[in-house]
Amino acid sequence: MKKLRTFENIILDLSKYWQKKGCLLYQPYNSEVGAGTFNPATFIRVLDNKPWNVCYVEICKRPRDGRYAENPLRFQQFYQLQVIMQPAPDDIQRFFLESLECVGFKLKEHEVRFVEGDWDAPTLGAWGLGWEVWLDGLEIIQFTYFQQAGGLELEEIPVELSYGLERIAMLLQGVESVLDLKWNNKLTWGDVYRQNEIEFSKYNFSAADTRLLVSLFNQYEAEAVRLFEKGLPLPGYDYTIKCSHIFNVLEARGAISISERVKMIARVRALASQVAQLCRQKISEQSVSEKGVKR
Amino acid sequence: MIDFLLEIGFEEFPPAFLSKAANELSDKVVGLLNRERIFHRSVRTIYTPRRIGVLILGLTRKQKPKVVEIQGPPKRLAFDERSQPTQMLKGFMKANDLKRSQIVVRKVKKGEYVCGKKEVVGTNTEDILYEEIPKILKTLEFPRTMIWTKGGAKFPRPIRWIVALLDRRSLKFTFAGVRADRHSIGNQHFSFKPIRLEKPREYINLLRHGGVVVDPNERRKLIVKRIKKAVEKTEGKPLYTNEMIEEINCTTEYPEAVVAGFNEQYLDLPEEVLAMVLKTQGNLIWLKPTHLFVCVFSAKKKALQNVKKGYTLVVGSKLYDALFYYKNDSKQGLVRMEAQTKRMMWLKGLGSIYDKAIRLSDFADFFKGVPELNLDILERAARLCKVDLLSEMIREKDFTSLQGIMGGHYAKASGEDKAVVSAIKEHYLPRFAGDKLPSTKEGVVLSIIDKIDNIVGAFLSGNRPSGSYDPLAVRRNGYAVVNLVDANSLDITLFNAVDALLKLYKKDIKHEILFEFFTERCIRYLQDKKYRYDEINAVLAYWKGDIVDARMRCAALKKMSGKAEFTKLVIGQKRVRNILKDVKGPGKVNTELFKQSAEKKLFKKGTETDGQLSALFEARDYPKILDLLLAMRPDIDKFFDDVMVMCEDEKIKKNRLALVNLINRIFLQFGDFSRIVIEGEKN
Structure with missing residues (x-):
């Protein structure tokens, strides 16, 4: 009998694998985000064109995807394992495939399909080219070579791997619902998160106070702008992230029209691009002063 | 005879332009061989998601030798009276290492010259491929590329290996930071181990063994x-x-x-x-x-x-x-969804989706003259066509592409008329250039109505396209409108439709910018129909927004275009435009003031033609109209040859300008011929 890989062991195995490849083991961010890309360990770090290899788990919130814990694959919150390698190594695709073997997939017994997926995060003004990686038809990873972030061209091209941990675990454990995943040998994913899913689905779809959220959005946006003016892009970025999450809740709540949606995305993107520009500016100032010191 | 294998290996390529890339590569390599006189027996184009390439069998080791001719002195200086080589020719032969048998005489423009025929030995195929293949790779074109290393090459996906084998030798050129060699990569489900190739002929079988059918x-x-x-x-x-x-x-x-x-x-x-x-x-x-x-x-x-x-x-x-x-x-159900459309805003400042539906339904009236159109059906479909935007299905991005189709299903479920259901289902068509068009009249018109409203709404809400900025894809909408009207031969004047819709909006906006937008879309459409840009311009000079009519005029012009008679006519019209350029308010023609017979004749011909034209314009018989206009040419030419328009006598000059203007106006009924570019003209 094969030993069952628990959810927590999969996280540990993947983290160790990427640690061996030279990644710094980081932690999730302390604010609601829709993807690991929002974490400053990605968004801010890819702007400076310096070597940066990192791996961390991110708790991703996608309010629209909640299904009251009734759909086996759809949840408003899930775990991503995020890997950034900057610059992207030549062997990155093989590293990635080996990481799948390392958690227990024999490539000879599965199909790994690289499905063209031009990735973009409209609220971050970021885009890249790469793939959705499907394992036996199930999308488990987003594999992207970043080209732009915060509206700025990147020079050292980072590669981003975003593993959908629940989905990988489902395939490994052979269960048909995320809820049935063994987290450890005693508890399932459902034991840990079922109630959370039900309550947040209700919140996102019907209980959220849209008037409050719209007002918060406006205030956070104003605060971000004020911080930018003070030359504080990092705290300003925190408020940018908050705006992005509020937007996601409003959208799930069905409170914004298609065209308003476009406008709100543009507003968040404007904040993100200001963050990017301010950070770039600081980086170039620093490198100028470093050169000055050397002289 | 030797064989050649070129394989560019990369991470998974976008399927939409894979085969095109492979064919381009293979065509260019074959083109190179032909140009360089390298014989080859067979060519196989290779592509899989992870490689493009070409396998060429039976090449010659060297270029075919080439005979070049080196020009020497003129014949008269090359030979003496006894037809023996002069010192001059001997010098030429020595300098170029030529024998007497290699000397021939060639007639060129300046007279007869001697030439030395010389065979140049071919370069090695290997050297040519080594030099030229990287150059070819640089010229490949793709719709979308990326970079994967700092300052590196652009390609659709990262290149990871290159095989370039000429028989047993690898050509070690470098492209995109990758050095070509003899190692290919198989299917990664089988093994990560590179596949070493000794010679091209092994390629297909060894790769098959590695889990790749390369052909x-x-x-x-x-x-x-x-x-x-x-x-x-x-x-x-x-x-x-x-x-x-x-x-x-x-x-x-x-x-x-x-x-x-x-x-x-x-x-x-x-x-x-x-x-x-x-x-x-x-x-x-x-x-x-x-x-x-x-x-x-x-x-x-x-x-x-x-x-x-x-x-x-x-x-x-x-x-x-x-x-x-x-x-x-x-x-x-449909009814409750429709009620909800009141809460969903459309574009900023332009009300809700519900308001849009009411407007579409009101706008439908403008189209009531369209034959075989059931206005009640159209109005009902217009009221319901956006309801599915409120459905859970369409709000989910995986299913958004089913908008309209789901609306049709929900309408059917709540007992709507079959024709209403089809119109709703079809009204997003065409979704892209070359997509199918709606099949029913109500579907066609609803699609047009919706798209014109999208365009006007975009302009009113500050989303007017400019440069690459077109957030609401109104250019695509505009093109679709033109396409739909023309494909269904609808007798609709677009500018009037825009005015009718603007009335419903009750917004203050200059309609000219919308006219300009539609004119520009019509130009693009007609260009795609392979009409010439300048001819389209001539036709659309005084356009009112009738697309079918514009296309018919273009078709008639196209038949004339290039004929000598027609070119002369265009030159004449350019002259007319020049003469009239600075003339303000040319008055009426006074036949009493005619001095020369050419004036009288032209006036007679002009008024005659004008009389015949109105019926022909009514019937849209444009080939006939052009024939009539063409028939005026002799009189026009005669006039310009015989008559001095800008004469001393101010009265007579004015009268002659009035005549020229009269003729010009006759032509302008068809279009502005002076915009047609004729060969040799600088523009």
Whole structure:
């Protein structure tokens, strides 16, 4: 009998694998985000064109995807394992495939399909080219070579791997619902998160106070702008992230029209691009002063 | 005879332009061989998701030798009276290492010269390929590229290896930071180990062994064979098109196939939903009408059970979602969804989706003259066509592409007329250039109404396109409107339609910018119909927005274009325009003031022609109209030859200008001929 890989062991195995490849083991961010890309360990770090290899788990919130814990694959919150390698190594695709073997997939017994997926995060003004990686038809990873972030061209091209941990675990454990995943040998994913899913689905779809959220959005946006003016892009970025999450809740709540949606995305993107520009500016100032010191 | 293999290996390439890239590469390599006089026996174009290449058998080792001719002195200086070589010729022969037998006489423009015929030995094929292949790789063009190393080459996906083998020798050139060598990579499901190639002829078999069928034609046949084999024992017919097979071909290195299924309860979903889900989940092939489908995959046969399990799960989950939405939407019903459209805002400052629907329905009246159109049906469909934007199904991004189609289903469920249902279903068509058009009159007109409203709404809400900025895709909408009107031969004046809609908006906006927008879209449309830009410009100079009419005029012009008679006419019109350029308010012609017969004749011809033209314009007989205009040419030419327009006598000059203006106005009824560019003219 094969030993069952628990959810927590999969996280540990993947983290160790990427640690061996030279990644710094980081932690999730302390604010609601829709993807690991929002974490400053990605968004801010890819702007400076310096070597940066990192791996961390991110708790991703996608309010629209909640299904009251009734759909086996759809949840408003899930775990991503995020890997950034900057610059992207030549062997990155093989590293990635080996990481799948390392958690227990024999490539000879599965199909790994690289499905063209031009990735973009409209609220971050970021885009890249790469793939959705499907394992036996199930999308488990987003594999992207970043080209732009915060509206700025990147020079050292980072590669981003975003593993959908629940989905990988489902395939490994052979269960048909995320809820049935063994987290450890005693508890399932459902034991840990079922109630959370039900309550947040209700919140996102019907209980959220849209008037409050719209007002918060406006205030956070104003605060971000004020911080930018003070030359504080990092705290300003925190408020940018908050705006992005509020937007996601409003959208799930069905409170914004298609065209308003476009406008709100543009507003968040404007904040993100200001963050990017301010950070770039600081980086170039620093490198100028470093050169000055050397002289 | 030697063989050549070129393989560019990369991470998975976008399937949409894979075969085009491979063909471009192979054409360019063959072009190089032909240009360089390198004989070759056979060419095989290679592509899989992870490589493009070309395998060429039976090349010569060297270029075919070339005979060049070196020009020497003139014949008269090369030979003396006894036809013996002079010192001059001897010097020329010595300098170029030529024998007497290599000397010939050639007649050139300046007279007869001697030439030395010399055979140049061919360069090694190896040297040519080594030099030229990297240059060819640089010229490949793609719709979208990326970079993967700092300051590195651009390509659709990162290049990871290159094989360039000329027989047993590898050509070690460098492209995109990768050094070409003799190691290929097989199917990664089989092994990561590079495949070492000793010579090109091993390529196909060694790669097959490594899990890659490199020849796309062979692979395509194999895919169909595998599908047929997989469905042998099942009922139902595999539903696929050639495009689907080719897309599978571009995403597969080693095709295997397996049949999987979904829960039969999902057969309750509309067919379009089932087909869309199966298509987007990896080109799965539906065994209609059963709950089964075929999955073609690209891995080891051993993976079959896992693949089957995986796709069953994924498809099941997607269909679960679809059915969940569909049931909720059906429970909610069309009426309640419509009520909700009042709460969903459309564009900023332009009211709700509900307001838009009312406006579309009011706007429908403008089109009441369209033959075979049922206005009641159209108005009803206009009221309901946006209701599905409030459905859960369409609000989910995986299913948004079914907008309209779901609206039709929900309308049908609540007992709407069949024609209303089809109009709603079709009104997003065409979604892209070359997409199919709506099949019913109400569908066509509803699509036009909706798109004109999208355009006007975009302009009113500050989303006017400029440069690459076109957030609401109004250019595509505009093109579709022109296409729909023309394809259905609708007798509609677009500018009047815009005015009618603006009245409904009650907004203050200058309609000229919208006219300009539609004119520009019409130009693009007619250009795509292969009409010349300057001729289109001539026709649209005084355009009122009648597309069918504009196209007919362009067609008539195209037939004339290039004929000598017509060119002279255009030159004449350019002259007329020049003369009239600075003239303000030319008055009426006074026949009393005619001094020369050419004036009288032209006036007579002009008024005669003008009289005949009105009926022809009514009948839109443009070829005939052009014939009549052309028939005026002798009189016009005679006039300009004989008559001095800008004469001393102010009165007579004015009268002559009035005559020129009269003629000009006759021509302008058709278009502004002076905008037509004639050969040799600087523009």
